Amino acid sequence: MNHAVADINAAKTESVEMIVMAYLAAWNEADDQTRRRLLELAWCETAVYSDPTARVVGQQALSEHIHAFTMRYPGVRLELTSPVSAHHDCVHFTWRATDGDGFTLREGRDVGKIARDGRLCDLVGFFGV
Template identity: 35%
Template sequence: MNNASTIARQYLAAWNEADGAARRNHVKQLFTPNARYVDPMMQGSGHEGIETLIAGAQHHFPGHRFELSGVPDGHNDVVRFSWTLRAPDGDSVAHGTDIAVVAGDGRLASVTGFLDKA
C-alpha cells in the first residue's frame, strides 16, 4: 500500500485535533460510518463513538500530542503504524502500534490498537 504514511498522518491528525467541530469532520472523512476502534482500554464504533473516544483521550491527557514513530507500512487493505503520545514538556507517556483496515472507498473500516507502554 503506497499511501500508508498518508493514512497514518491523517489518523493522528484526527487524534490531535482539539477543536470539536474540526475533529468530527476529520472523523467523518477518515472513517466509514460503521467503523470500529478497539484497544485494551477503550472501544467505540461509528463516527460518534470514535469521536467520543478521541475527545475522552484529549480530556484525560490535556495538551498531549500523538506523533508518528517509525515508518508506516501496509499491504492489501491493511496499514500498520506506531505512535508516541507526548506530554506538553515532550516526555513520552505512551507508545503503541495501530493496525487499520482500509475500506474500498479509502476510509478506515476498523482500527485495532496495541499499547506497548502506557
C-alpha cells in the same frame, strides 16, 4: 516486480499514509467540529476502534473517545514513529503519545483494515510495543 506494479503500490501506500496522518491529526485536534471533519476523511462511518481500554464504533463515538482522552491528558499529542506499512487492505504503524512537555505517556502499534473507499474501517491498538 515490474515498474507499473511498483508505481501502483507506491501510490496506494501514499494514499494510506495520508489517511493515517488525518487519523492522527484527529487525535491532536481540540476542536470537535474539526476533529469530526478529519475523522470523516479517515474513518468509515461504522468503523470499529479498539485498544486495551476501549472499543468504539463509528465516527461520532471515536470523536467522543478522543475528546475524553484529551481531557484526561491535557496537551497530549500523538505522533507517528514508523513508516506506514500497507498491503492489500491492511495497514500498520507505530505511534507515541506525549504530554505538553514532550514526555512520552504511551507508545503503541496500530493494525487495521482499509475499506474499498480508502478509509480506515477497523483499527486495533496495542500499547507498550
